[in-house]
Amino acid sequence: MDATSSMLLSALCFQYWGKAKAATHAAQWHLLAYHSLDVAAVCQIYLERSPGLLAWLKQELAVADSDAIISWLVFWLALHDLGKFSLTFQAQRADIMSTLQGAAPEHAQQGTRHDSLGMQCWNEHILPLAESEQWFGDADSDLDLGLVWWARAVTGHHGQPPLGSVPFMQRHFRQQDVEAAKQFASAAQRLLLSPAAAAIPGRCGARFDSISQALSWWAAGLSVLCDWIGSNADFFGYHERAELSLEAYWRKAVAQARRALDSSGALPSPSPRGLGFEQLFPSISQPSPLQNWAIQVPLEAGPQIHLLEDVTGAGKTEAAVMLAYRLMTEAGAEGFFIGLPTMATANAMYGRIGEVYARLFSDPRASLVLAHGGRKLVEDFAASVIAAGKDEGGSPFDDESATRRCQRWLADHNKRALLAPAGIGTVDQALLAALQSKHQSLRLLGLARKVLIVDEVHACDPYMQRTLEALLEFHARAGGSAILLSATLPMRMKSALLRAFARGCRATAVPPQSLHYPLASSWASAAPSALSEAAVATRPDVRRSVRVRYESDRASVLQGIAQALAAGHCVAWIRNTVADALDAHAEMAALWPAERITLFHARFALGDRLDIEQDVLARFGRDSAPAQRSGRLLIATQVAEQSLDVDFDLLVTDLAPIDRLIQRAGRLRRHVRDAAGQRLLAPGAQDQRGEPWLWVYGPAWAEEPEADWFKKAFPKVARVYEHHGQLWLTARALQGGVLSMPDDARTLIEAVFGDDVDLPSALQYGANQAEGKAYGDASQAAQNSVKLAKGYVREGLEWAADSVAPSRLGEDTIEVLLGRWKGDALIPWCDRSTAHDWAYSTVKVAKRLIAAAVPPATPARQAALAAQMALLPGGGQWVVLLIMDEQAQGFQARATGVAKPGAAARETLWIYDKAAGLRTANDAEENKA
Structure with a gap:
């Protein structure tokens, strides 16, 4: 029996807890030393079952030995929670600390999380220990800089790099805490770091620092993943006492990790070789x-x-x-x-x-x-990848448990x-x-x-x-x-x-x-x-010319749509904002039966939106028949612009940049049909619906426009497409009256987005501003982006949430969960008796419009709301629960928003129904008028 396995089970490192549950659970805590091995064991199995990732790591580190690479990373993962040996962390559960260490804390420093404490512990205590014990041989001390990248990656398992330094470490770590951390780290090195793995820094030589710096990004991701899986008490049961040596527990942890990874859905899956196109897509004959x-x-x-x-x-x-x-x-x-x-x-x-x-x-x-995804898919995948496990509870300050972090991340199914x-x-x-x-x-x-x-x-x-x-x-x-x-x-x-x-x-x-x-x-x-x-050649059935009518008179657009519908055609009008779509719906409802008009935009609850999407595909999609299509109108925003396999007899679109118009035009006469709209499937069949027409609704065309040429005609859209010069260039390209695809595609694109285009002088100032903003936006992206060469280190922004460095610029949004009152009972808006009805009841709204719901007035409803919030991930702290009450005017609820930072909150009455979606009472009144 070696030094590790013979370590006394009463050793100092066994007097620290790593995970804890509420006092109502049978086992209230899990020893830190054991939890650390749980996470390391997940790393071991994950790498063994990820041959591509393992091969890449071997290539980057120039190490041919797979076992050495696995041992290297497993050792580092065992050190991910060094910061939990601190008094600062242990004192969060004084009751457990008192049981394990015989005394409750007299005081505890707060405000610094264990990830940053762990990094500082490495720098001040573990690295000197590693040097004195020659964990990595007698390698040059210059390699210490490379080791720091691995320490930073694994201690940064909260999803962001740890702080660069923590002052007054003695306030966080007592001497016995330091000794416990050193004891465990030394034991982990003997147990997990093989001689071949320990030799990796020396073998890399001068390259070790730069290689480690680059690989730290993916090592950090591996640390997060392994910590989440290794924190799932469904697979890694709690141990309150040191019943097993580290060596014996390691064997148990590895077995548990195999079961956990089998259930994770996160492992790569091999692909069968030799499949041809006809086997992958049997429905495509040619x-x-x-x-x-x-x-x-x-x-x-x-x-x-x-x-x-x-x-x-x-x-x-x-x-x-x-x-x-x-x-x-x-x-x-x-x-x-x-x-x-x-x-x-x-x-x-x-x-x-x-x-x-x-x-x-x-x-x-x-x-x-x-x-x-669709209804069945939401249920299938809600637990398909990395089950979060039961929440073991939070902590007194900003030190979320791994399970809670996992729940929060996975609360967004995307x-x-x-x-x-x-x-x-x-x-x-x-x-x-x-x-x-x-x-x-x-x-x-x-x-x-x-x-x-x-x-x-x-x-x-x-x-x-x-x-x-x-x-x-x-x-x-x-x-x-x-x-x-x-x-x-x-x-x-x-x-x-x-x-x-x-x-x-x-x-x-x-x-x-x-x-x-x-x-x-x-x-x-x-x-x-x-x-x-x-x-690449073009398939004959997608080569075509489209007649273009550029129209600036709104009445003519409305009349043209109504005439096409009366003739039995199906029509789509794609608008540039939700407000414009609502306006168009109200105007067309005065000219055509409202039940034959479908409104489709982004402000519907997910379940209703999926229903509308399926209805749109059924009425206008590949398999739609004349009875479904005839006299039907779709009014939509950009949600119908791309990737929907739908087909309209007449397409009307608001003016947008040429690339968007080309996409929208792809929904015009997309499938070959006869004059009545019946699909023709015979090879070589020709469309019999006559000449295809694309109507583009825009400002009156002018060779020398005024500076407000676009904004004056479309004030609501002026900030959606800010480069009005590109809109003018698009309008100019349409004046020829014909789009031929694919022949005109490259010419049209370069005529609008090329480097050498000329604009009228009145539009040049606005164009310069738009281009300056574009450069500024690109510069902001460069600032917000992580830098591969700099390694996993914190600089600039706080990495607190997705919205700090957003994937798109624009308004900050929040998930709004729509519910409704049934007496004093609270039910999801999409009440379908599934496990994910609240997911179906979600709609994303700008935070300036809805930041918080106005609380219900009665104690019974307040209690029902609080009970539902407690059931949501993180206690509902990342969403707004907006509960609708049925009134004579429809389902309504009040919420507060903040128009701009520093402004007072403003209360708004919101209305929701399946036909028009979520809108303010003012919107509804204006559209009614």
């Missing part, structure tokens, strides 16, 4: 030219990026999935994540991927996780999609991996080695584009590959994205040259001096 390219293009090994530009309806999604499958089977990728611009596009993408993803993985347990082998969600969830946002390192780990697919890349504004560039750099460095999809992509944007990915591979990308469209561009780290730009 691949499109772009899909054929994805089937046949030669692939290099290692990280690579592919940019696919083609018209709407060309099958980009299936081409991307085919390419991702090949990257998983031929180039070492481990799963994929598809990031889309909006929740609605994510839902639509799930419908297309849901049928094929199971064929992409050998393990039937591999989970496809969708951010905010985030789970990053940890599953296959995920679909909004691109925001991926972008936050590159921003100074809490748990960004966990997002990086979730994306590592996967294929990152970003759809509708052109929809990225300057802030998002710069953030995407930062993400691509990180993703490439971790061995990941990327597929970027767009119907339209300006050359300068394409160049910037390629350069960013190449930087992550420590290379320089060849700039794009080809002006052909459609186009598939590919760059691989294995062949950095080449950029493949393959011209």
Whole structure:
């Protein structure tokens, strides 16, 4: 029996608790030494079952021995909670401390969390111990700087780097606390750090510091993940007494970690080889030219990026999935994540991927996780990836338990999609991996080695584009590959994205040259001096010309829509704001039966929004029939702009930048139909609905417009698309009256977004301001982004929450959970008798509009509200619970908002119904009028 296994079970390090529950539980605490080994054991099993990640770590550290790499990281994970040996942490449960140490604390310093205390403990106490005991051999002391990066990564398991320094450490650590921490660290080194692992710093030599600095990002993500899983008491039961030696408990912890990882849904899943396109997509009899390219293009090994530009309806999604499958089977990728611009596009993408993803993985347990998916999916995935376990309670000050941190992170279902082998969600969830946002390192780990697919890349504004560039750099460095999809992509944007990915591979990308469209561009780290730009043919049924009517008279637009509906056509009017959509709905309801008009925007409860989305797909989608389509009108915002497979006889759109209009035009005559709207499926069939028309509603055209040309006509939209010069350039491009796709695509895009465009003098000032703001937004993204070369260290922003460094600039929003009173009983708005009715009842609203709900007046309702809040993750502290009361005018509730920082709170009456969504009483009154 060695020194570790023979350690007396009464040793000092066993007198400290690591996790605790309320006094009502049978076992009230779990020893810190045991918990530390739980987390280390999760790391051991996770790495053993993540061959791609392990291979990448071996490559980065230039170590061929897998066991040495695992031992290295397992040892560091055992030290993640050094800060919990402090009096500051132990005193949070004076009752437990008194039981374990024989005395309650006389005093305790507060205000510093155990992550930062652990980092300082390493610097002041453990590192000198490691040097004196030669844990890493007689390696040069210059390697200490490299060791600090690993210590910072694992102690930063709260989702943000620890503080740089903690003054007056003696106030936090008594001498016995220091001795206990040193005792445990020394025992962990003997138990877990193999001689081959201990030799890693010396073998890396002068490179050790820079390598450790870069790898600290992913080591930090691994620390968060292992701490969460290792804190789940469902798998790692509490031990109040030192019943087992560290060596014996380690064996038990490893066995428990295997079961926990089996249930996590976070492990990579291999893909079966040899599947052809027809096996992945049996419903597609003839691949499109772009899909054929994805089937046949030669692939290099290692990280690579592919940019696919083609018209709407060309099958980009299936081409991307085919390419991702090949990257998983031929180039070492481990799963994929598809990031889309909006929740609605994510839902639509799930419908297309849901049928094929199971064929992409050998393990039937591999989970496809969708951010905010359909009804069955929400229930399936709510517990599919990293179950949080039971909350063991908080602490007196800002030192959240791992379980509570896990619950909070997973309370937003979007985030789970990053940890599953296959995920679909909004691109925001991926972008936050590159921003100074809490748990960004966990997002990086979730994306590592996967294929990152970003759809509708052109929809990225300057802030998002710069953030995407930062993400691509990180993703490439971790061995990941990327597929970027767009119907339209300006050359300068394409160049910037390629350069960013190449930087992550420590290379320089060849700039794009080809002006052909459609186009598939590919760059691989294995062949950095080449950029493949393959011209792709266009499928005949998506090649077409569209007549354009540019209309500035609102009455003519309303009349034109009404006439088309009366003729039996189906029509969509895509508006640029929710307020404009509500206005249009009110006006058209005076001209056409309201029951034949569908309103679709982002301010519906999730369940109602999903219902509307399914209704829209049923009435206007691929399989819709004349009886469903005839005389139907959809009034929608940008939620219908992308990725929805819908088809209208007439499309009306408010003026927007040309890339958005091209996307919207893709919903016009999308499927081949006869004159009545019946789908024609015969090969070579021609659409029989006559010439397709796109109406664009905008300001009156003027060759020499006034400075307020756009704002005067559309005041509500003036800040949605701030570069009014681009709107004028778009309007000018439409004056020819015809859009021919794909022939005009590249010309149209460069005519609006190119570097050499000329604007009327009256619009130049506003354009300069918009471009200056764009540069400022990009600069802010650069400031908010984490820097690969600087390592996992805190600087600048506090990484408190996602909103501190947001994935998009704009208004700060909050999740509002809608409920309704049934007498004094409180029920979710979407009361469907499922386990996730409150998730279905969620709508996202600007915080300036709703920051807090006005409390109910009666004690009975106050008690019901408090009881429901207690059941929500984190006690409901991250959401607003807005409970509606049924009145004669409909369901209503009052809430307060703050228009601007420092202003007084303002109370507003809100109304909700399934037809119009959430709106203020003033909105409802104006629309009624």
